[in-house]
Amino acid sequence: MVCLALLLAACSNGPQARGAARPTSGARSGAPSGRAPSGSATTTSTAPAPARPVPLAAPASVAPFPSSAGPVGQGTWTATGRPVDGTSAVYETTLVPPGGTQPAGVAWMDTHLLAAQLYSGSKSPGGGPYTFTAPIQPAQASGLVAAFNGGFMMKDAQGGYYTEGRTVVPLVVGAASLVIDANGSVTVGAWGTDVSMSPGVVAVRQNLVPLVSGGQPTALAAGAEWQSWGATCGATSCSSTVPGLEYQWRSGVGVTADGALVYSAGPNLSPIQLAQLLVRAGVVRGMELDINPNWPVFATYDPSPPNGLAASSNGSSLQPSSVQNAATFFNPAWARDFITMSVTASASPG
Numbered sequence: 089m090v091c092l093a094l095l096l097a098a099c100s101n102g103p104q105a106r107g108a109a110r111p112t113s114g115a116r117s118g119a120p121s122g123r124a125p126s127g128s129a130t131t132t133s134t135a136p137a138p139a140r141p142v143p144l145a146a147p148a149s150v151a152p153f154p155s156s157a158g159p160v161g162q163g164t165w166t167a168t169g170r171p172v173d174g175t176s177a178v179y180e181t182t183l184v185p186p187g188g189t190q191p192a193g194v195a196w197m198d199t200h201l202l203a204a205q206l207y208s209g210s211k212s213p214g215g216g217p218y219t220f221t222a223p224i225q226p227a228q229a230s231g232l233v234a235a236f237n238g239g240f241m242m243k244d245a246q247g248g249y250y251t252e253g254r255t256v257v258p259l260v261v262g263a264a265s266l267v268i269d270a271n272g273s274v275t276v277g278a279w280g281t282d283v284s285m286s287p288g289v290v291a292v293r294q295n296l297v298p299l300v301s302g303g304q305p306t307a308l309a310a311g312a313e314w315q316s317w318g319a320t321c322g323a324t325s326c327s328s329t330v331p332g333l334e335y336q337w338r339s340g341v342g343v344t345a346d347g348a349l350v351y352s353a354g355p356n357l358s359p360i361q362l363a364q365l366l367v368r369a370g371v372v373r374g375m376e377l378d379i380n381p382n383w384p385v386f387a388t389y390d391p392s393p394p395n396g397l398a399a400s401s402n403g404s405s406l407q408p409s410s411v412q413n414a415a416t417f418f419n420p421a422w423a424r425d426f427i428t429m430s431v432t433a434s435a436s437p438g
Contacts, residue, residue, distance in 0.1 A: 138434040141200045143175045144348055150181060150194075150368055158184035158191050165196065168404065169233045169388035172201040173435045178234050178388050180406055183368060185354075185361035192354025192361075193406035194369050195234070195386050199347050202233055202429040203272020206251050206291035211423035213242045213249040213256045220252070222422035224398070229389075231431035232398035235417045236351050236386040237339060237378045238425035239295030240318060247279075247294025249425075259285070263294040264375030266341065272432055276343050277373045293425065300342050300374030305363035317359040321380045334358050337410075339384035342366045342374025349429070350374075353384040353407055383424070385412035394438030 150163035162183055167176035177198040182191035205228070208218040224232060239245050242256075247263035249256040259265075261280040268274050268291040277283040278298050285292075296317065299309050308316055314334045322330030339353035340362045352365045359376065366374040378384055386406035389398030396402075403414025416422055431437050 140173060141432055141435050143173075143177075144198045144200050144346055146176070147179055147196045147348070147370070150183065150370075152183060153186045153364075153368070155186055158182070162191065168390070170390045170394050170398075170431075170437055172198075172233065172431050172437065174438070175201060177201040177431075178429075180388075183365055185357065185365050188356065188361055190354065190356050192352055192357060192365055193386065194365060195236075195351045195388075195406050196369065197234060197349040197351070197429050199274060199343075199349050201432060201435055202349075203432040204268045204274035204291075204349075205272065205428045205430065206238075206266075206268055206293055207417075207426050207428060208249075208251055208256075209423040209425050211241065212238065212425050215256045218252060222416075222426075223418045223420045224428065226397055228428065228430065229397040229399065229418075230395070231437060232389050232428055233431060234386065234388045234429040236341070236427055236429075237384055237412070238293055238427060239377050240379075244318065245295045247296065248292065249294065250285075250292040251290070253290075259292055260294060262297060264296055264298045266293045266295075266375065266427070267291070272430075274343075274349055274427075275347070275373075276341060276349075276375055282373055293427075296376055298373065299340055299359065299363045299376045300366050300371050303345075303367060303372040305360055305367060309359050309363040314359050317376055318379050326380060326382075335361075336379060337381045337384050338362045338379045339377040339386075340366055340374055341377055342371030344370040345372050351386050351406075353377075353386060353410070355381075355407075355409065378424075382411050385410050385416055387414035387417070389414065395436070 147165050152162040163181055165179035165181045168180050169178040179196045181194050184191050207220045210216055248259035263279045265279045265283055266276050267283045269288045270290050298306050320332035320336040322332055335356040335358050337355050338357040341351045350369045350371050387403045389403045391402045400415035400418050405413045
């Protein structure tokens with residue numbers, strides 16, 4: 089009996105008697121998980137909130153081209169679109185390119201505050217159905233800040249298309265590529281040199297070859313073979329029987345040294361002029377997007393209140409003279425690809 093009493097006493101002094109219960113699934117390693125005293129609140133661990141993004145430095149004013157004569161205010165940036173965490177995430181300006189007569193629009197986007205998403209169309213790239221396709225749905229409109237056109241029809245793009253976990257058109261080494269990661273970060277570069285496939289890549293949109301490389305227009309951009317940059321519409325129609333124009337509506341996109349995304353579009357642009365506009369705005373790697381009057385479009389959205397839904401009614405166009413406008417991306421019939429820039433997951437509208 090004495091031995092039995094001593095044995096029971098020893099057991100009662102073990103770890104379980106001190107309230108250090110065995111860990112259960114979901115308990116943090118090293119955190120006490122015993123029963124709380126009667127009348128006290130039970131606490132549960134929560135993951136720390138993601139760090140707020142640090143905005144990029146706002147773009148510095150751009151000096152107009154010396155030979156250009158254009159409207160007052162060229163190169164002066166104006167904030168546009170809904171703010172993100174109280175900061176402007178998009179700025180716009182105009183520039184007349186060397187030898188040009190009409191101003192082109194230029195937009196600068198803060199890639200620390202904005203996340204990119206590739207939307208796909210039934211015609212470009214084709215091969216749907218797609219989760220992300222026009223029209224933009226309310227769930228995405230709640231954070232939408234800007235959107236812009238994609239590239240050529242795939243038969244003319246000389247490149248590939250990858251999105252939503254599948255290769256729609258095989259990717260081409262050397263092709264100019266807009267690349268989006270799972271967190272919405274976006275960049276531009278030559279496939280296989282500046283950018284390549286990795287587990288984090290969720291979308292790749294290729295179009296022709298680089299227009300800007302190393303902060304300078306490429307040799308092909310500066311060359312005489314402007315037809316290499318796509319078949320353009322003629323002076324009176326877009327019929328294949330009408331000779332195309334070197335100076336036509338063109339659009340392009342690129343990244344700056346600090347990672348900002350820059351878009352430019354305008355009428356009466358040659359390939360070299362488009363490249364010069366991007367370089368002037370700080371682009372180090374850039375590509376041409378869609379061309380001709382019916383396709384280039386860049387729109388920003390500024391709903392009231394700032395956390396409201398983006399819609400055509402609160403949108404504005406970078407180039408008011410463009411055929412497409414802020415309503416384009418909310419049109420169910422829009423069958424071409426485009427890119428949206430929305431409030432990143434770790435930030436808030438307004």
